[in-house]
Amino acid sequence: MNPNPGNSIPSPADRRHFLILNLALFVSSLGMGIVVPLLPIYASQMGASGLSLGIFFASFNVSRGLAMPFMGRLSDRTGRKRFLSVGLFAYTLLSLAYVASRDIYALTLTRTLQGIASAMVVPIGMAYAGDLSPPGREGTYMGILNVSLFGGFGFGPFLGGVLSDQFGIDAGFYAMGFLSLATLILVLVRLPGEPVWRAEEGQQLLPMARILKERFLMGILSFRLANAVSRGLYVSFLPLFASLEGGLSSSEIGIVISANLLITAVLQAPAGRLADLASRRVLVTAGGLAYAVLFGVLPLSSSFSSLLVISILLGGAGALPLPAATALMADRGRGYGMGTLMASFNMAQSVGMVVGPLLGGFLMDASGLLSVFVMGGVAGIAGSGIFYYRTAKA
Secondary structure, rough: OOOOOOOOOHHHHHHHHHHHHHHHHHHHHHHHHHHOOOOOHHHHHHHOHHHHHHHHHHHHHHHHHHHHHHHHHHHHHOHHHHHHHHHHHHHHHHHHHHHOOOOOOHHHHHHHHHHHOOOOOHHHHHHHHHHHHHOOOOHHHHHHHHHHHHHHHHHHHHHHHHHHHOOOOOHHHHHHHHHHHHHHHHHHHHOOOOOOOOOOOOOOOOOHHHHHHHHHHHHHHHHHHHHHHHHHOOOOOOHHHHHHHOOOOOHHHHHHHHHHHHHHHHHHHHHHHHHHOOOOHHHHHHHHHHHHHHHHHHHHHOOOOHHHHHHHHHHHHHHOOHEEEHHHHHHHHHHHHHHHHHHHHHHHHHHEEEEEEEHHHHHHHHHHHHHHHHHHHHHHHHHHHHHHHHHOOO
């Protein structure tokens, strides 16, 4: 059991700001999710090979991972709102840059810049939510936040597939730009600009080098990295597998990906409440192992119906560990720096999503698409085992 669940009641202002933050992240994630089923196909139309496709997807997470430690730490010192605003403004402009790209090199540059912008949005939004969460209720708050994130990403691919089929692939990028602009206006008008997080007396922001020496923190980050390898492979290569092996349309691919993300979104709130009542360590380990096994069997069938069923089960398994893992980081962020720890948590995700597409690209060229999914399953099992071992004495 987790100590002192629900021992603090948030103020009406904090609740209001939390709801506004969730709405902003939902709309922003919806815009980002729209282009998920379009990017692999868009890049392939420009002549991307398996390796160049892996580089293209990795570029986003390389730049994001490098930028996040600085953005998170600066947001601890100067506040969250300015980073959210700049990142959303960049999203708006970069949606037009996607349309203007004429080769894989320009597309990769745009994706790289979007990674820097992303470092100012999702991890900073998570840190803001961590600031607002009462002690003992981190799981509940992070679960609700994940509903917004996964809900937006979940509806996005379906909407992107429909827009692409009806109006052409550029329509998805224009929609992303419009939604990013709408979110920017919401943040500027309705969220306060002052920093919320304050270190407790006698405590200082935790240096990034110290994080790498913390056994418990490294256990969480190892899980996050391995889980991101699988998730990165899913987003990068499932659309190609479904298109090449199953002959699915853009709309059908969007439905499969949306179903995965939406079931994860629906289950985030109950999984978050469970993370405040049960062992977060057990939830992370069990959910991680289930996700890894299902990921490895994903390509056993390439029909629309079978891919849809397995993706739904995969989304359910993936829902369990995320609020628990995020809550573990948020709990420690109160003393170490919420932005710093949430940035490191998301940086581990970015590293995994760099490694995943790159290795997946090599494996696709060398051994075919099936080997990509086997690797993702193995990575997930390893990450869950490392987490369980590293957090044993915490």
